Amino acid sequence: MPEPRRSFMTRAPWKPRLKRSDGPLYAALVDALAADISAGRLRAGDRLPTHRELAVTVGASLGTVTRAYAEAERRGLIRAQVGNGTFVRDLTEMERYSPQLDRTRIDLGPTAVPIVPGDLGHLALAAALKQLGERADLTALSGYQSHGGSESQRAAGARWLGLAGVPASEAEVTVCGGAQHATLMLLSLLATPEGVLVEDVTYPGALAAAEWLRLPTHPVALDADGLIPEALAEACRKSGARVLYCTPTNHNPTTAIMPLQRRQAVLEVCREFDVALIENGALAPLVAKAPPPLAALAPERTYHLGSLSKALLPALRVGYIRAPAHARLALEQAAAATVWSGSPLMSELASRWIADGTAEALRDARRSEAMARQSLAASVLKGHPYVAHATAYFLWMPIPEHRRATELVEQAAARDVLLGPAHLFAARPGNAPNALRVSLGAASSRAELERGLKTLAELLEVTTPAPRSMR
Structure with missing residues (x-):
């Protein structure tokens, strides 16, 4: 895991700007953290106060701050490193995900047209370029x-x-x-x-x-x-x-x-x-x-x-x-x-x-391949709720509350499968839903797609133990 980026200038410890609310204090702390990230007052790699320091600053219990940090980490705002501290996460995370296809891994990230061997589009392009090359008005x-x-x-x-x-x-x-x-x-x-x-x-x-x-x-x-x-x-x-x-x-x-x-x-x-x-x-x-x-x-x-x-x-x-x-x-x-x-x-x-009519024929071929891949996804991901329609190139998968989408992205990357984290689509930094967008078109074949989806299904089936109650 790469080290968080740190600025060369020493910055004052973070002091949250808490808004009056009827909700719990831990939620207000997370909202304040998200707001300061969105406004640029906190940047990727900034070190946050320790749990005890923040508890003293805001006059809260240690348990409240611990819960706030856990929720912020679940939302992908921060990353805790044992022995080093807690840091603001890089919400772009380009080192974790790139829209460029990576053929060394199974890429379920970008919105890609499903290109298959002997692709109709490639054949049509080769024929069209040959015909254009023979035109008198080239x-x-x-x-x-x-x-x-x-x-x-x-x-x-x-x-x-x-x-x-x-x-x-x-x-x-x-x-x-x-x-x-x-x-x-x-x-x-x-x-x-x-x-x-x-x-x-x-x-x-x-x-x-x-x-x-x-x-x-x-x-x-x-x-x-x-x-x-x-x-x-x-x-x-x-x-x-x-x-x-x-x-x-x-x-x-x-x-x-x-x-x-x-x-x-x-x-x-x-x-x-x-x-x-x-x-x-x-x-x-x-x-x-x-x-x-x-x-x-x-x-x-x-x-x-x-x-x-x-x-x-x-x-x-x-x-x-x-x-x-x-x-x-x-x-x-x-x-x-x-x-x-x-x-x-x-x-x-x-x-x-x-x-x-070539355009319509290609469009219909893309619909057909997308439909086949959606059918494959429905089979492999059976039992794991997601949203899609029959000819979409991707699916949208809300992640259960006890899991973090960013955690799944990291776990999948460790197994050479790339996923699309929700924060790439979030208009408000720090407020991305706990979800994944899973591309079905970028895989070079249905067999490769099936392997990638099976990896995702295996990761989804791993249950995180519920935290023990403190007595």
Whole structure:
């Protein structure tokens, strides 16, 4: 286990800022710790006071502080090292988990397209590149193109988005370099200094883009159906933010699909507070039957982003933004400022696949493989509750209260299996749910996936003895 990072400067001992509450003192201590980590007053590697020191500081019993530290460790906020002390944990933990595929271990972490031997996507790509190489107008595909894509490419984008239920015309579509590029463009275009509203667990790429743009994020609570309208209204009132980033279909990381009635309720709140919506639809094509996207229900305020890399092939870094027509010029300028021009070669390949049906065939193949892997997961993880739908690339697994998700991540890593810890998706540092996101697509085969899932099942079946009562 790596040593915690320590700053070279001596820092004053931590003194919690306790808020008045009717709840137990130990819980208030944990909340204060989480708040100071989130605000940057505590940093990764900072040494915390001993149990006795903190008990004296706050006037609490030793047992209260011990319980607070145990709960903070369960939530992944701190790490205790015997003989060294208690330290603030690095909530990014990039040494423990990397989104880059690690073929020396079984990777159940990243949102990856399930690529299998003899993959249909690889075969289609090889054939398409050969055909493109024989075209007489290859010179035109070797230079720059218009910032937001050509007319034919935008028309292809409108057709692709239409397959997922997004009504779009060529004039409403901007071609971009994938979902992450679209996220950065839209946040830079729409967000104000008040920041952006996000689901309290959400796509890490959106959090990274907001941080890069120095935009504060305002988490909105979720339930099994997605965003809670009342929580959204409260966040709008408190934050002043007027941009919402969300994933109503095939939510990452929970796989939730927001019902139509909930979508309508969320849109009512957005209309009340004049909130613009950024709808992430990158994973929506994997769901065969879903309620209408927000872009279909409220086209005047919704900016829908679609992508080909997750639904078809990772190498196809092409995305499409459907936006109200008045935003077209601003999005062209944003594209010019970020990448100047997308790859004409990749955009042309994408347009061809959308036109000749290859895109739909690949999408269906991805759905089929995802379904097979979900079926495998249901068999191996039988008896261990989790949330998923039939064609999701991953599953969301709440961990029982007597276990810690971060502990399972470490134990699995020791057995060469990588898992996705929940704090990577948490919009509020230090407040990640005690859960795992388990990717089913990154494993190179179903056999490898089965081995990884069996390791996880074995770790879940290990019961932690209940603490003895003190008499």
